[in-house]
Amino acid sequence: MTLKIYGTAASRAARPLWVAQELGLAYEHIPLPYLGGATRTPEFLLLNPNGRIPVIDDEGVLVWESMACTLYLAERFKSSNMPSLAAENHAEQAEILRWSFWAMTECEKDALAFLMHRVLMPVERRKSQLADEAQRRLAGPLSVLEQHLQSRSYLAGERFTVADICVASVLAWVEGASELMTQCPRVAEWLQRCLARPAFLEVRNMAKSA
Missing domain, CATH: 1.20.1050.10 (Glutathione S-transferase Yfyf (Class Pi); Chain A, domain 2)
Structure with missing residues (x-):
């Protein structure tokens, strides 16, 4: 499976997308808009029952709320082999x-x-x-x-x-x-x-x- 980031970059989804770009992560971007009902479909509400973007699907681990997504990615993909965005102490x-x-x-x-x-x-x-x-x-x-x-x-x-x-x-x-x-x-x-x-x-x- 692939890391998925739901939400148009012209929204708070920019935050986890920024982390993913900084870390060079391989991910699939699903640029759902926040208007027009795209976040109110039954399929999306299974990802986030609040009906909002962004949402991260990390091989079945679902994270929503933009700051939570951002902090999660930084910690989840912390590595000793590359510069880290996460805390070192x-x-x-x-x-x-x-x-x-x-x-x-x-x-x-x-x-x-x-x-x-x-x-x-x-x-x-x-x-x-x-x-x-x-x-x-x-x-x-x-x-x-x-x-x-x-x-x-x-x-x-x-x-x-x-x-x-x-x-x-x-x-x-x-x-x-x-x-x-x-x-x-x-x-x-x-x-x-x-x-x-x-x-x-x-x-x-x-x-x-x-």
Whole structure:
């Protein structure tokens, strides 16, 4: 059997796809959209009864929730023969877990609101006030990350790990928020380094071609 990743790259499925690209994994991508009922078929609901993407099928081991998929792949395919995205010690594991959950609880809702009302929604449906409010709320969490990056190059230390993927995949939604990036130059520099990685660029190209 083959590792399968369900979900279009223009969704939160970008997160596990990024890990798979970083690790050079052999996998089958099933680019299901999140609209149009593709995730509500009886066949898909057997994979994820919540009817959402992404889903990973690792030879019968099913994982859903995008951050869980991302963390699972990093740990599952950890190898001593190649650079690892997973933790190498307890200190790194603590950083990976706390920053990954931080991205979901402190940033994701507002980052998505900014993205929708600045970029994705048709102009006539955008509400600039909601984007402005989201950007203001994000200033607090990003200042925490800015301080953290004073003493390290990446979130878990001096090497790129799955923590950087989890957080950068959320903050990519606000990379165009120039005011935020000016206020947090270390965050901006770190984010651009993450988003310039070939693995992420490949996933972004997949999203554009979908």
